[in-house]
Amino acid sequence: SSDLAHVMERVFITACILNNVAIGFFTGNPLKLMEDAQRLRPTIFIGVPRIYQRIHEVITTNIAKASCLKKSLAERAIKTKLENYYRNGSITHSIWDKLVFKKMKMALGGNVRFMVTGSAPISPEIKAFLKICFSCPMIEGYGQTENCAAATLTNFIDNTPGHVGGPVSSCEIKLVDCPDLNYYTSDRDEEGVNVPRGEICIRGPIIFKGYFKDKENTRKAFDSEGWLHTGDVGCILKNGNAIKIIDRVKNIFKLSQGEYVAPEKLEGVLMQSKYVTQIMVHGESLHNYVVAIIIPNNEECVKYFHSVGRNGVSIDNVSSYFKDEGLKKEILKDLETLGKSRDFKGFEIIKQIFLTSEMFTLDNNLLTPTMKLKRHEVKKKYENEIRNMYS
Numbered sequence: 001s002s003d004l005a006h007v008m009e010r011v012f013i014t015a016c017i018l019n020n021v022a023i024g025f026f027t028g029n030p031l032k033l034m035e036d037a038q039r040l041r042p043t044i045f046i047g048v049p050r051i052y053q054r055i056h057e058v059i060t061t062n063i064a065k066a067s068c069l070k071k072s073l074a075e076r077a078i079k080t081k082l083e084n085y086y087r088n089g090s091i092t093h094s095i096w097d098k099l100v101f102k103k104m105k106m107a108l109g110g111n112v113r114f115m116v117t118g119s120a121p122i123s124p125e126i127k128a129f130l131k132i133c134f135s136c137p138m139i140e141g142y143g144q145t146e147n148c149a150a151a152t153l154t155n156f157i158d159n160t161p162g163h164v165g166g167p168v169s170s171c172e173i174k175l176v177d178c179p180d181l182n183y184y185t186s187d188r189d190e191e192g193v194n195v196p197r198g199e200i201c202i203r204g205p206i207i208f209k210g211y212f213k214d215k216e217n218t219r220k221a222f223d224s225e226g227w228l229h230t231g232d233v234g235c236i237l238k239n240g241n242a243i244k245i246i247d248r249v250k251n252i253f254k255l256s257q258g259e260y261v262a263p264e265k266l267e268g269v270l271m272q273s274k275y276v277t278q279i280m281v282h283g284e285s286l287h288n289y290v291v292a293i294i295i296p297n298n299e300e301c302v303k304y305f306h307s308v309g310r311n312g313v314s315i316d317n318v319s320s321y322f323k324d325e326g327l328k329k330e331i332l333k334d335l336e337t338l339g340k341s342r343d344f345k346g347f348e349i350i351k352q353i354f355l356t357s358e359m360f361t362l363d364n365n366l367l368t369p370t371m372k373l374k375r376h377e378v379k380k381k382y383e384n385e386i387r388n389m390y391s
Contacts (some may be wrong), residue, residue, distance in 0.1 A: 006258070008118050008141075011149040012046055034058055034107055041109030049122040050257035050288050052115075056126045059104060059133060074100055081132035089159035091131045104133045112136055118143070118150065119258035120285045121245060124161030140164055142245065146221065146228055147171065148206045152243055163242040171204030174227065175234060178249060181376055183233055193238055199249050200234040201227040245285075251375060256288045259347050263375075266290070269342045270350070274300045275331045278360050280378050281350070282386060289351040291389040293382050296322070296331065296355050304330050322355035331355075352389035354382065 016023050024040035026033055033054060037045070063074045077096035084090040093101075105112070112134055117127070118141040131138050137157075141150040142164035151173065154165035167173045175198030177184045183197040207228050210218035221228055233247035254260050263281040270279055270292070278295040298318050304327060305313035313321055321327065335350050360366040366378050379386065 006119070007145040007149045009046075012116070030054060037108040038106065039109075041111045043111050043113050044116065045108055045112050045114075046116045048119040048256070048258045049117060049126075049286070050120075050255075052117060052122060052126055052130055053256060053288070055107065056129060059107060077101065078129070078132065082128060085128055085132055085159055089157055091137065092135050097135055101133060101135055105135065108134065114139060114156070116141070120254050120256050121164075122256075123286050128159075128161065142232075142243070143202075144228075144230060146208045146230075147202050147204075148208070151200075151202050151206070154242070158242075160237075160242070163237055163244040166241050166243070168206070170206045171202050173243070174201050174203075175199065175236065176201055176227075176229070178233060181233065181247060181249070183247070189238075195235055195238060197235045197246065198233065200230045200232045200243065200245075202230060203227045247376075253283045254285050255283055255290070255347055256286055257347065259345070261290060261348060263290075266339070266344070266348055266350075269344075270335055270338060273331070273334050273338055275304075275334055280360070280373055280375065282375075282379065284386075284390065287390050289347060290349075291352040291354070291386065292335075292350045293378060293385070294331070294353050294355050295357065295359050298357075301327060319357040322357070328353055328355070354385040354389060356382075 013023060015021075021044075024036075024042060026036040026040075030051075033051065063071055066074065077093070077100040081091070081093050081096060081101075084093065114136050115130065115134070115138040117138060122140060127138055127140065139156070140154045141152065143149050143151040150168055151171055152165045152167055154163070158165070175185050175196050177198050183199075185196040185198050187195055187197045189195050201223070203226055207226075211221070223229065229249075231248060231250040231252070232245055233249060234243040235246050236243055251264055252260055252262050261281075261283050263283070266281045267279050270276060270281070275296050276294055277297050280293045281290055282292065283290040298315055301318050301321070302313055302315055305311075305318070305321065305324075308326065331353060332350060335353075339349050358364065360373060360378065362369065366374055366381065368374060
């Protein structure tokens with residue numbers, strides 16, 4: 001399996017072999033994942049967030065298609081168990097587990113004792129939903145290939161959403177100030193309580209020795225005290241026992257299926273589109289596709305409208321038509337064609353765009369003096385628009 005290059009899978013397979021545990025592999029078709037699980041009937045289920053999103057989609061779709069009575073019972077059962085979960089961490093119910101969730105558990109074969117997720121952040125809502133549906137814990141881990149998979153893990157009983165737990169026993173973790181992103185270990189919340197924020201650094205025996213035949217990047221990965229700089233920005237929660245991932249230092253992000261995307265590489269290609277004057281590609285680890293903020297070429301936009309018989313559109317008023325769905329589809333089609341011509345992978349194809357006439361400039365603080373995008377500032381400025389593209 002090509003997935004054996006994934007350190008999370010390698011670690012779990014090694015652990016299973018050492019403990020004489022049987023291992024089942026799915027057929028490779030994501031659409032048949034549930035069918036495979038029902039045949040394998042696993043006791044431990046391991047997957048990336050995109051897999052759990054798929055399971056969530058299947059369950060909620062089946063509930064929506066059910067008869068009025070079954071749908072009403074399922075919704076009431078889910079509501080009750082979620083309320084209990086957020087109140088006291090309970091994931092079982094003496095009545096609803098027998099009436100409703102026994103059938104839901106069969107979606108993964110009926111034998112799952114606990115689930116494991118990692119490689120990318122999982123939505124707290126989906127995590128809670130799956131816990132109460134399968135009446136079993138879900139462990140979430142955070143780490144990198146460079147630290148041999150997990151650096152932090154959540155525990156079985158924690159019902160606090162949105163974090164990745166505390167350090168595993170074989171490493172220590174510290175945060176380092178990120179002045180460019182305005183994150184500091186001295187940060188405080190609105191109540192004056194210290195909530196340290198900064199780049200996550202890891203040190204310990206689980207850290208790798210270096211990149212194969214690559215001394216330069218090996219040197220860049222560590223500081224003088226031997227700390228591995230992850231490129232992820234974390235926040236230590238008020239209880240001091242867990243870390244929440246809140247941002248990235250480097251211009252690279254990971255999607256929900258665990259794939260890394262280098263936005264600058266995509267932008268360099270997409271800038272060749274006749275419709276694009278400026279572009280910022282954006283992705284988030286809770287979603288499985290990328291979006292873009294685009295300052296379009298007004299002249300080409302006018303040409304498009306004229307080609308479809310809308311001759312009233314001109315250079316002077318074209319910006320008022322930037323929400324036109326026909327124009328967006330035309331630009332997306334051009335971006336897709338361009339991307340495929342340069343061998344973009346499926347997850348690198350832009351799925352949603354927002355068009356604006358406001359250029360990225362030094363004056364509006366969206367470009368650096370060397371004319372590079374200030375991604376953090378652009379993301380902050382278009383926060384609502386990005387949220388809408390992912391809604």
